[in-house]
Amino acid sequence: MQRILDIALNDLRIIFKDRSIWINLVILPIVISVAVGYANGAGFTGGSVSLRVDVFDADAGAMSAQFLDAMRAGNANLVLCPMDQTAADLCQLGEEALTAELAQTRLEDKVSLATLEIPAGFGAALARGEAVSLIYRSNEDATAPSYILQAVQSAATRLSGAQIAVQVGGQVADSLSFLQFSDDADRVAFLEEIRGRAEEGWAADLITVETVQAALDPAATQTNGGGGFAQSIPGIASMYVMFTVLPAASAFILERKNWTLQRLATLPISRAQILGGKLLARFVMGMIQYAVLFGFGALALGVTFGSQPLTMLPVMIAYTACVTALALALTTFITTDMQAQGITLFMSLTLAPLGGAWWPLEIVPEWMRVIGHISPIAWAMDAYREIIFYGGGIGDVIVPIAVLLAATAALFAIGVARFRFSK
Amino acid sequence: MQETLVQVRGLSKQFKRDNGETFFAVKDVTLEIRRGEIFSLLGPNGAGKTTTISMISGLLTPTQGDALIGGNSITKNPLAAKKMLGVVPQDIALYPTLSARQNLEFFGKMHGLGGKTLNQAVDEVLDLIDLGDREKDKVDNFSGGMKRRVNIGIGMLHKPQLIYMDEPTVGIDPQNRRRILDTVLRLRDELKMTVLYTSHLMEEVQEISDRVGIIDHGQMIALGTVGELIQKVGEEDRLILKVGEQPVAEPLLRRIESEVATATRAQYERREIANGDSGALAAAEGILTVYATRGRRALPDIIRLANETGVDILSVEVREPDLEAVFLHLTGRALRD
Ligand SMILES: Nc1ncnc2c1ncn2[C@@H]1O[C@H](COP(=O)(O)OP(=O)(O)O)[C@@H](O)[C@H]1O
Ligand SMILES: [Mg+2]
Secondary structure (H helix, E strand, O other), rough: OOHHHHHHHHHHHHHHHHOOOOHHHHHHHHHHHHHHHOOOOOOOOOOOOEEEEEEOOOOOOOHHHHHHHHHHHHOOOOOOOOOOOOOOOOOOOOOOOOOOOHHHHHOOOOOOEEEEOOHHHHHHHHOOOOOOOEEEEEEOOOOOOOOHHHHHHHHHHHHHHHHHHHHHHHHHHHOOOOOOOHHHHHHHHHHHHHHHHHHHHHHHOOOOHHHHHHHHOOOHHHHHHHHHHHHHHHHHHHHHHHHOOOOOOHHHHHHHHHHHHHHOOOOOHHHHHHHHHHHHHHHHHHHHHHHHHHHHHHHHHOOOOOOOOOHHHHHHHHHHHHHHHHHHHHHEEEEOOHHHHHHHHHHHHHHHHHOOOOOOOOHOOOOHHHOOOOOOOHHHHHHHHHHHHHHHHHHHHHHHHHHHHHHHHHHHHHHHHHOOOOO | OEEEEEEEEEEEEEEEOOOEEEEEEEEEEEEEOOOOOOOEEEEEOOOHHHHHHHHHOOOOOOEEEEEEEEEOOOOHHHHHHHHHEEOOOOOOOOOOOOOOHHHHHHHHHOOOOHHHHHHHHHHHHHHHHHOHOOOOOOOOHOOOOHHHHHHHHHHOOOOEEEEEEEEOOOOHHHHHHHHHHHHHHHHHHHOEEEEEEEOOOHHHHHHHHOEOOOOOEEEEEEEEEHHHHOOOOOEEEEEEEEOOOOOHHHHHHHHHHHHHOOEEEEEEEEEEOOOOOOOEEEEEEEEEEEEEHHHHHHHHHHHHHHHHHHOOOOEEEOOOOOOHHHHHHHOOOOOOO
């Protein structure tokens, strides 16, 4: 073990002798992850989500306005378009008027998350105590809890509750002999008072609405659509782990050329110790790379990595081990430094975007997502996103970790079987 | 009778050429190295010296055969065998960006040295290779000779009983070469080490070796002390007479062989000397070689016969029997070809 550590430390010393390592280890990955973070939407949503809902209010009465207010009260992140349009184009409508066709396109493009149609005569029907239906359309996953639908339902409950109170109150008042209305207007005013009181009562009791807001994960709020730094930090870090670890192939070729690898083979140490030491050095480089970027993300960008960030450590270890084994396996298929540099660059630049290092795989077509999983980055990103966006724990990332470790074992076996100390 | 330290038995190594066919770089080599001696492998480039050393130092696996080092098989018990060894590879095997001291320290650690012992060993070696004042400089900035010295120093850092030195003087100026040869002699005489030395230069092998194995095309073609080997070619001196562009006819050679009392053989060889860059023929050089016992005495007669046939002798060199002659005798080729 001592020999393995000595070899690893010697390699690290050699790696860090070259000052330019800091450019690749710190400066470039930070610059790129910040840039990619912005490209993925960081800074635009600014820490809170806009849940855009396109509304067609055919009633345009006091009652429908009340209904929309109740919805807004139900979820502070709701933006009802076009009513809530701002100068900053919060509705992303520009100068356009909202039509049924446009709403459909917006829904498909996920500009809006839902549409709501309030029929004409909504207020009148309610006043008569008749049932009315609203039409709610969304492209959300039917199995996932919808924050918008909850707001709509709570508004509906609230308004119909108030209406019931008005009707019941009216009937009760009519049957009470001592309550005499001077005229019809007087009666309407009385009923309106009941409605107001009832609404206040409902409002004070809007527990469901409070729950909706409490259930919103702060990390999820911050990164609507899975963008921003919480995507770019693990993505770019994983890509840069490749950039730092795969040059092991070059280093092996160089050591063979310098004959130091052959000299090591004549020393009273086993080949397992030599390979172990050299791979350990590269593995450590990969983990340093992760530490640099996640540290920067947490401290400088204020990214929060889910509710159990320590769960990311086994993912980092499994992924870095996998890339280290990949480097060893690649080494056995090449003979020159040029080939080594070429294959390193090629591997990193195909496996990174394929595996979702640059953008979340959620936005690519299904078949690309499947193909993407030949990249170890895809499995690592699955795990990071589970932890960061959905508050996953170790139980939720067992599969990607197991896949990465299995690939590590396979690549390592290939590498060890084919590795030669001399040309 | 000295103790045998290294025993090499029927060692062979097969390689594949680029065109796919296989060949033996080393074929059925058997030899013994005795404790306390300098044993040299002498052979031209490509003879199989490095391949042999690589197999008996655990770098290459032999195709056939084995070597025992202090009784430990290099193939079956490599760690025990390698513990006794110091290896100085033909290629300079150093980490170029590390300093001389850092290189020595790292390889010392690999031999299990540490702490004070390591420091002391490194100091001693730096002293021995005369680089104490440059120990902190990175070896990349060293001259070829200095790198060679560090390369050698690493091989003897842990004071092994046995050291392999593969062409340690290759590509080195005469001053550094002398120094290295003196170091090799000190290893045997003062530190009582056993040395396996390889070279394609017969002068140095002849000077330092107790015993020599001559290797050619992967095979051991002669083995013994320098004296024993030279006896193979007899006591004859070799007279090398340069005659320039003049042609030498067969009758002169026959007359020298029959009329000069001590001469046994006469040969003529014409070499064309191409002009370096253009490749155009610049000159031809004729060499008349005569083998004769007590060659200096035969010289006047040879010169007289040459003059009679109108051949001018431009220069004369008398070579007493040496390993070069042995190689020539055994292979019909010069060592440096
Ligand atoms: N790894 C190898 N693959 C193929 N041929 C090799 C290899 N190593 C050496 N050779 C060939 O084997 C022969 C012996 O080489 P080597 O042992 O280096 O000779 P020497 O050290 O005496 O100059 C040469 O023809 C060389 O080209
Ligand atoms: Mg050689």
